[in-house]
Amino acid sequence: MPSKSSARLAALTVAAVCSAASTVVLVPSAHAASVRVHDVQGTTRLSPYAGQQVTDVAGIVTGTRTYGSSKGFWIQDPSPDADPATSEGIFVFTSSTPKVTVGDAVTVSGTVSEYVPGGTSSGNQSLTEITRPTVTVVSSGNTVPAATRITARSVPRAYTPEADGGSVNTLPLRPSRYALDYYESLEGMNVQVTDTRVVGATDPYTELWVTVKPEEHPSAGGGTVYGSYDSQNTGRLQIQSLGAVADFPDATVGDTLAGTTAGPLDYNQYGGYTLVANRLGTLRDGGTERETTRAQQRDELAVATYNVENLDPSDDTFAAHAEAITHNLASPDIVSLEEIQDDNGAVNDGTVAADETMAKLIDAIVAAGGPRYDWRSVDPADGEDGGEPGGNIRQVFLFNPERVSFTDRAGGDATTATEVTKVRGKAALTLSPGRVDPTDEAWENSRKPLAGEFVFRGKTVFVIANHFASKGGDQGLTSQYQPPTRGSETQRHLQATAVNAFVKDILATQKNADVVTLGDINDFEFSTTTKLLEDGGALWSAVKSLPRDERYSYVYQGNSQVLDQILVSPSIRRGGHFRYDSVHVNAEFHDQISDHDPQVLRFRP
Known part of the structure; x- marks a missing residue:
């Protein structure tokens, strides 16, 4: 399933544009005598009359659609048959504003077609329609068949x-x-x-x-x-x-x-x-309110992940994001931000720096009563990290310098990989901040992981910020293909394997290293993607510590689900001194400022 409703064309508020590419004609054109609606619908998803001309299909108009690209009306036969598998209703596609009214008794002659919203490549089921209709109004003011x-x-x-x-x-x-x-x-x-x-x-x-x-x-x-x-x-x-x-x-x-x-x-x-x-x-009103997590204790490190949805200086959501970070998230020590865009957003002119975006966010947090955060990131190469064209989204580490320090090791850029080395017997990164294997095919046209070293109360914590490939192009749950194909998983599996290997390098160098891997994983806690991240016990998805009814960070087609995760290394999990919170401030609300809920992990290194 696609993780961004913004991928849709705003003009399409109903079914996709009817086109030859999205209509399946299943049999050669022919002519059928007068038939009933349930005959046209048949006992499978496909009409036995698809591609044929039908004459004088009778019904009562139950609704008209006068807007969008799919103009037409619905009719229903008021005298149903006894077969529960056959529908008594059908859509009549007129392409222009229909000239009928609800309650009209009509007869319709036209061509039966199977229209596939989104085109045949989408895998969607088809909608049985009568197209190119000739419509006769027999009478008006009739009782509409009971719903x-x-x-x-x-x-x-x-x-x-x-x-x-x-x-x-x-x-x-x-x-x-x-x-x-x-x-x-x-x-x-x-x-x-x-x-x-x-x-x-x-x-x-x-x-x-x-x-x-x-x-x-x-x-x-x-x-x-x-x-x-x-x-x-x-x-x-x-x-x-x-x-x-x-x-x-x-x-x-x-x-x-x-x-x-x-x-x-x-x-x-x-x-x-x-x-x-x-x-x-x-x-x-159901009384649903935005959640607020508790503040971390003095000896707890609070690490969060938050997808701020294509944030750039032209947006009007900075104050709202600042409120969420300062109050709802209680000013975490470290925040992995996903979807920070460059300084002119979707303007596609080669700009890749995000200094203005980050300065505006940090100032907004201070104005909201939060700390003056510092930040680290690595600018992407122009047009190489996917997302909105020209936006150059990337992950950014936001951190409170009064609580944690960042270990800077220069040299990180868009294409140079950070490596794991040993310094005084402990694991260290050669570049901090640095990118994890950015030239690997796993990251093609996708965001590269950002790795950095932090020090909290004298102890080093490795943080890896991620934004895996989206679910765009996957077949939907209502697909005609069952089970539906999740083609986007292939790249996420490669990405999970690469990140897991990097974490294993850290743990091979220092068995008890504290590693936090987090971000918009774009996959579920029960998915193969997560299992690959967890492979060999290198990581564990801490969202699984929550009750099942709290495990969600995103709502898609009415399903509350996990896309954002924080995974921890064995030393953090074994210590048992961690608390996880999925802070529900966005996904459930019509006035959301992002479609993702932030996640917070508090632990004692």
């Missing part, structure tokens, strides 16, 4: 049939057994949910996520925890609106959409099955 209630009882516990990585498109739908089959059997129909808890905050695209199963892996903040690849959380459903954007609620995780939310069930690129509401429930 099918989606409830905790109606949605199966099992998520999807397994296809060994193949497509589930041609498998018979079993809506009483699999959640994705159940939702597919309602595709295009008028559905409703009642008193649903919000598990994904309102985003800039006026959409949110709810669950009809509030007891399904609940998080401490009222969300739904994604704790394994087999716990996809079947109760989640995306909500969009057919109404005005201004009327869409600003919801935070833990809130409730009280009463009835109803409308046609769509399928789109950015969340799969989506209730496109023509009736929205009333937002009820």
Whole structure:
């Protein structure tokens, strides 16, 4: 799954642009006599009439979409058949503003197509549509077919049939057994949910996520925890609106959409099955508040990681980030910052220095009542570290010089690797700050790890700041391919192996060295990426010390999940004198200043 909603085009608030590349024609064009909606939908995900002309498909208009690139309307047959696998609703794609009204009885003639939001390469399921329609209004003011209630009882516990990585498109739908089959059997129909808890905050695209199963892996903040690849959380459903954007609620995780939310069930690129509401429930505040962690004690070293989401001098979030660092994080001794951009942000003119960005952040922290931090980093080579074009994101060490000192060893640059050496019997870095194996293929078009030596109360602590490759391009949980392919893992596995090898070099030189490896790992605590970081016992992900309902730093499609981690060497773990906190200040909130929650580790070296 992509870790950045900003990768989306802001203009696309509904399904992706309909194009030849995203429409699958499965059989040669032909002509079919008058058929019913459930005949067109069929008993699999693909219509038996795909590519054919159909005549006089009858139904009642249940919703119209008059905006965006996917204009059209939904119809539903008021006389359903007895087969629960066949949907009674379907979307009619008009490409221009539809000339029908909810409650119209219509007949539609046109071509049946299977539209794949995002294109066939996305792996998404397809949406059965009638395209190039001829529409006849038979009567108006008819009663709209009653909405099918989606409830905790109606949605199966099992998520999807397994296809060994193949497509589930041609498998018979079993809506009483699999959640994705159940939702597919309602595709295009008028559905409703009642008193649903919000598990994904309102985003800039006026959409949110709810669950009809509030007891399904609940998080401490009222969300739904994604704790394994087999716990996809079947109760989640995306909500969009057919109404005005201004009327869409600003919801935070833990809130409730009280009463009835109803409308046609769509399928789109950015969340799969989506209730496109023509009736929205009333937002009820769930009382979720931003967390504040405790301050470190005198003999505790506090180390944090915080993804500040493409921070550059043009942003208006410096004061808010400063408040978060100073108050919510209680001014940690060391903060690994991810996504610090260069001094002119996304302007692509060769600038790579981030002095202005960091000066502005440090001044904002002082203004918020925090310490005057110092900082260290290594400027990337222009355009070589991925992220927003021209932004040149990198990791930065922010540290409080009144509590810790940084051991400077000059010579680190974008392409020179720091190494491990022995000084007076103990491990040391040849370059501090320095980059870990920056020319290795693992870091191609990706952020290189930043390593540095710190001294706290006379003891050396090695800190390695990371920002692994994103999940962009992975198939979604609602993919037609089950289980979905996570292609982005390949690079993260290489990155994890490289960082693990570097930590092992430190520990081979000094067995009891204190090493903290942290950052936006872009992968879960149960993932192979994490297992590779932990290989041989060199590291351990300390987020696993938390109760399961607290293990999350990011919310994606209604799943609260771990992407940001702090991993520790055996000396820190064995000592038992550490405390971990995932400080929930962003991911659950509609007015977030970053999409990541910071993490804090406190320990006694």
